[in-house]
Amino acid sequence: MFGIGKFGIAVGALSLASTAAFALPKATEIYPDMGLGYNIGNTMEVPGNPTGWGNSFPDAAYVKAIKDAGFNTVRIPCAWNSHASNGTINAGWLDSVKTVVDLVINNGMYAILNSHWDEGWLEDEVFSGGHIDRNGNQATTDSSKVRALQEGYWKQIADYFKTYDEHLIFASANEPGVNDHRGGSAADGYTDNGQLAFNEDRMTILKRLHEACLRAVRTSGGNNATRIVVVQAPRTEIDKVPLLSAQYPTDPAGEGYTMAEIHFYPYQFSLMTSGDESWGKMFYYWEDQTPGNDAAHTCSGSSLGSKSSIDQLFSGLKSTFYDKGIPVVIGEMGAVKRFSLTGDNLKAHLKARAAWYGYTVAAAKKNGLVPCVWDTGDEGDGNMTIIRRQVNKFGGNVGDITDVETLNAMREAFGQAALPGGSIDSLVNQNPDIPEGSGKGVQVTYQTVTSDSSEVGTLRINLASGKNDLSKYVGIEIRLKGSVTSAGPCTNAAKDCGEYGWTSMDLFMMTGSSWAWFDAPVLQQADQELNASKFQTFQVKWDDFRTTPTGLNSVNAIGLNLYGTQVTGTITFDYIKGIKADGSTEIIDDFDKKPQLEGIASAKIVALSGTDAIKPAAVAATSKMFVNVQYGSVMAQFNAAATAPAKAMLLNSMGQVIAQQNFTASKGMNTVELSSDYRGPAVLMVKQGSQRYMQKVILK
Structure with a gap:
């Protein structure tokens, strides 16, 4: 289904592959051993703080649990820019990343280390010159500066890990262009289902960004001369694969040392949560895993995510890439658990998810793809979690399997024995049907x-x-x-x-x-x-x-x-x-x-x-605090009921006090100003006796 473009991979007398004394195995050689993949999501990619989104730093028990669950590849989404100053990655952060990489490799698994979103320093900047940014504002991008930053970071990463063998794989980016602005007209260039178009010109920019990564890795020497590097299709969307195929990055190592990457979230089945739309309904069920009377909410036939669409899309990836010596990584895939459903409908939905995961990874294996499931750690509504880690919130032990049926469906696809037990009944019991009329x-x-x-x-x-x-x-x-x-x-x-x-x-x-x-x-x-x-x-x-x-x-x-x-x-x-x-x-x-x-x-x-039922209660008007944020400072105006000592504090996202001031507030309107070199989200709190004002702020 895809047009097979020219790969343009240089092969010649000067290729590193031909001069390296001990070349690492090619991608097609290691692909059969990579097996089933897993993402340590919402952790190492959190800008500036790996625990900022609710997960603990990965430890030995957690990584061993990944291996014991049947996975043999671990994708480590990772932030770099937010851990760098003037283009230099913090040495302590490199050590922290090494800790996770070593845990993965020492458990006999492959580690895919990528450059994730990280506030969009690369992924939101696949432009050259003037453009509309993700918020709909006019912006200008100097693509040469983005390229230089990409090459600089990968040079440092590659130098640090140059002695590692083929079990460490690098990935150039994550989902380049995925946050492009939405909501414009086709006449204004919004031709990708209402999103700003990603065309051949922008693919040229992305190709150069991938080549900056490849150049940095290859020139760092050691095993990096032939280390596998993964390059991403625009937005990692399958329908953008022809763009990557037509302008595939040139690798100084020659043919065979790269993989391509796409992600697979068929929206109506995997991610849609806002309710049925005029253009389509949410898919709770899949193929024959359906209550039978709700065909409108069942993913089947030619719908994206159905058996026929998976077969067609994945065979297209095989002919476009794998048959040309380039295995494909499905860097992320999954479908949310919809706890908006209850009782028997929830049970049917959870069984449908498990069947979809099993079929998808089996089709991936058949077509030369490495499927890596997305896992965030959270277990609330809309989660894709398989292995528990947030024990303080959800109980149990680190490494408990929270979705046994889904894991077993994938294990079966890779010839592994089923694990005992199940999860569906307990989840349904937590979300029972409520009798009509209640x-x-x-x-x-x-x-x-x-x-x-x-x-x-x-x-x-x-x-x-x-x-x-x-x-x-x-x-x-x-x-x-x-x-x-x-x-x-x-x-x-x-x-x-x-x-x-x-x-x-x-x-x-x-x-x-x-x-x-x-x-x-x-x-x-x-x-x-x-x-x-x-x-x-x-x-x-x-x-x-x-x-x-x-x-x-x-x-x-x-x-x-x-x-x-x-x-x-x-x-x-x-x-x-x-x-x-x-x-x-x-x-x-x-x-x-x-x-x-x-x-x-x-x-x-x-x-x-x-x-x-009770009558509506009268609510006293809430006192307001008026806040003005300037570069390096925040000023607050508030009304005090009496003259008395007061305290103003700024707390960062970790709850740490980053600035504070004790003062005497006068009866009536008061102004207090705090200075800080902290940047990002914070909470401003002003206290005077039992009176308290709080407001979220974004410090510049």
Whole structure:
């Protein structure tokens, strides 16, 4: 199905492959041993902090569990730019990466070490000159500078690992161009299903970026002269393979020492969570793994992700690449668990996922592809996790298999014996069917992992097209009950962690094609405001938001974030309503299906008794703090009820205090300014007695 282009790989008297005394095996030689692949996702690629997205640093027990589960290749998504200064990678970070690489190789597996997104320094910059950036703004990219940075980083990485044998593989990038701006017209160049086009000219730029990596690796010497390097198709999308085929990077080592990479997430089956759209429905089920009466939500026939489409796409990759001596890595693949389903429907869905994984990896093996499943560690709604690592949040032990049926389907495809036990029944029991006529709610449990770091629990509702016009409302009403506390045991004896124990809840929304962010405080100390036994109603008007929302006719998502340290507790949410101008309300979501959950939040659907109903409670207006962020400083204006001592603090994403100031606030309006050379997300907190103001800021 793909046009086979010219690979243009140079072969000549000066090729390193012909001059190296001890050349490493070629890609086609090691491919049969690479077997089934696994991603240590959301860890080493986190910009600046591998534990910042909820996972612990990989240890020996975890990596051994990967091997014991039947995997023989581990892809290590990795950040570099956020661990570098003036183009030089921090030596300590290289040592940290080496720790993970060594754990993988010492367990007899292949390690694929890549350059991941890392705030888009390369992947969002596959341009030359003026262009529209991912946020829809005019931008300019000097492609020569991006190329120089790419070559410089890979020179350092290659030098550091030059003595490693063929079990270490390098990968030039991750998903170049995947964040290109969406939402324009075809006349303006948005020809890729509403996304900015990735054409031949941009492929030329990407080819040069890959060649910068290859040049750096080959010239570093040692085993790098013939080490396998993986190069990515634009956005790693299969339909962009002809572009990579036509402009395949030239390797100084000659033929045979590269692999190509694509990713495989058939959207409607794998990732779609916002609800059915006019152009297509979410696929919960697959082929014959379906309740039978829901063909509209079953991936089959010619749908992307069906048996026939997998066979056609993967055989196309084989003829385009593998048959030319270039095996293909499916660097990421997977499908989310949809805990929005319950009971028998959830069971059918989970069985369908397992069947899809088994068929996909078997088809990959047949066609010269190395399938690497994506695993993030989280076990909430929408997760793809197979091996447990977040034991503080989900219990059990590091290395427990959380998706036995899916793993066994893949093991069978590679001729491995099935592991005992199963996971589906326990997951279904956590998400039971609620009898018709019963009210439904979602019960969310929050549990922070650390005692002195700020963490977030997110409950998010993605709004489908046709249901996302909130411009007819003047605000949002939520109804909830529960108890959340932020006073827990402090495990860091070196700090007075009690000083930093706090909890707050914000309502948020994201609107328009740029996903503009708006938020408003709901609770400023949840443990003091909530009633554990009775539902309370809270209203947030648009003018309560810190910045008045725009794009209300096109709201992508709404939700609630619980922020804090030392947080534990449970909140039950009954509904989210829109408030009309006349004071009446109507349901936006009543949690008939579980919302998306992230961070420290886990949940289940629960039945609600009609006796829980109460009259809407009046809510006192929340005090506001007005914040102005400048380069190197942040200024806050707030209203104090009396003249008394006060304290202002800036906390980074780890909950560490990066700036603070003690002062006396006067009754009425006050201004305080803090300076810091920290850059990125932070929390600004101003305290005066029992009065407390908090706001998220992005420090410049």
